[in-house]
Amino acid sequence: MSKEQRINFSSKLAVVAAAAGSAVGLGNIWRFPYELGQYGGAAFLIIYVLFVVLLGMPIMLSEFIIGRMGQRDAVGSFRKLAPKGKWWIIGVMGVLTSFLIMGFYSVVAGWTMEYVFQAVTNQFVNKDTATLTQVFVNFSTDTWRPIIWLTIFMVISAGIIMLGVKDGIEKSTKFLMPLLVVIIVALGIRAITLPGGAAGLKFLFQPDFSKITSGVVLSAMGQAFFSLSLGMGCMITYGSYISKKNHLSHTVVEVTMLDTLVSILAAVAIFPAVFSLGINPGFGPELVFITLPNVFAQMPGGYIWSILFFILLCVAALTSVISLMEVIVAYLVEEFKMKRKTANGLV
Ligand code: PFF
Numbered sequence: 001m002s003k004e005q006r007i008n009f010s011s012k013l014a015v016v017a018a019a020a021g022s023a024v025g026l027g028n029i030w031r032f033p034y035e036l037g038q039y040g041g042a043a044f045l046i047i048y049v050l051f052v053v054l055l056g057m058p059i060m061l062s063e064f065i066i067g068r069m070g071q072r073d074a075v076g077s078f079r080k081l082a083p084k085g086k087w088w089i090i091g092v093m094g095v096l097t098s099f100l101i102m103g104f105y106s107v108v109a110g111w112t113m114e115y116v117f118q119a120v121t122n123q124f125v126n127k128d129t130a131t132l133t134q135v136f137v138n139f140s141t142d143t144w145r146p147i148i149w150l151t152i153f154m155v156i157s158a159g160i161i162m163l164g165v166k167d168g169i170e171k172s173t174k175f176l177m178p179l180l181v182v183i184i185v186a187l188g189i190r191a192i193t194l195p196g197g198a199a200g201l202k203f204l205f206q207p208d209f210s211k212i213t214s215g216v217v218l219s220a221m222g223q224a225f226f227s228l229s230l231g232m233g234c235m236i237t238y239g240s241y242i243s244k245k246n247h248l249s250h251t252v253v254e255v256t257m258l259d260t261l262v263s264i265l266a267a268v269a270i271f272p273a274v275f276s277l278g279i280n281p282g283f284g285p286e287l288v289f290i291t292l293p294n295v296f297a298q299m300p301g302g303y304i305w306s307i308l309f310f311i312l313l314c315v316a317a318l319t320s321v322i323s324l325m326e327v328i329v330a331y332l333v334e335e336f337k338m339k340r341k342t343a344n345g346l347v
Pocket of ligand 1: 022023024025026027028098101226227228229230232233234320321323324
């Protein structure tokens with residue numbers, strides 16, 4: 001595909017919305033808070049931010065540059081820039097990783113839809129942690145329900161991808177990302193105004209370096225890569241849709257700042273509420289699916305807040321799954337000359 005033919009995002013805002021849409025996801029709202037809870041709060045946060053600045057930002061810039069100069073998918077861009085080298089293998093690894101991540105990520109994304117449903121039908125009231133744990137286990141080990149939600153989620157994502165870069169990815173992320181920011185800010189304000197919420201903020205912002213081990217440092221680095229969607233061909237693919245008029249370094253700063261801000265806001269929305277109700281902050285991956293429904297059940301106005309929270313989670317997951325799918329669809333379309341529709345169906 002020549003440079004002239006290739007579709008570009010139509011504005012700077014569209015670029016930031018799409019890239020931030022990819023970066024901000026379950027990693028920020030589901031994974032980051034429970035890692036923070038398990039690894040001792042603020043000390044983990046500091047190390048995480050160091051990795052974001054020292055590794056994440058330069059790598060994101062490199063991926064954007066490779067995509068924009070290559071004007072192709074993740075594999076094609078490497079091939080074009082280094083026709084004689086073996087760098088394209090890195091691109092193949094990115095496409096493969098996107099595919100593998102999509103495998104588990106979309107399952108958890110499907111769970112978020114179930115929880116939107118449970119929130120809307122007011123199913124968290126009068127349930128204690130043990131009952132909510134049972135509800136979660138029953139649901140996640142059920143044969144059909146997770147598959148049905150997964151299918152619905154994938155059909156919506158594929159529908160957006162089908163519409164293409166401009167009408168699908170650009171339009172949806174330009175609407176969904178501001179919605180996400182508004183909801184997370186509202187949730188954060190609600191949480192810090194809860195009685196006893198200050199202990200949660202103290203946990204978040206007072207570093208305890210005795211909890212830091214080499215394993216924790218490695219987790220912080222992994223989280224930085226995952227959260228910024230790096231090393232998976234995603235920012236290369238999106239970079240190939242960025243027009244020459246855009247300042248890539250500005251985009252990198254805006255996307256990383258937004259991504260980090262949402263992670264911190266998610267923690268600010270969750271921990272004061274967890275502390276206010278005397279719940280264990282070290283809960284693992286179930287934090288948002290078991291602990292938070294418990295928090296909402298006991299919180300004034302919990303019905304509305306629970307709906308908002310799970311919609312937020314669902315929207316964040318949607319814009320990330322779209323980006324994972326686009327990596328693979330672009331690869332199939334450009335490397336194998338497949339029709340977008342066929343590639344989409346296959347993915
Ligand atoms: N960055 C996303 C998150 O934090 O949830 C996950 C993700 C999306 C990783 C796209 C990789 C990717 F290519």
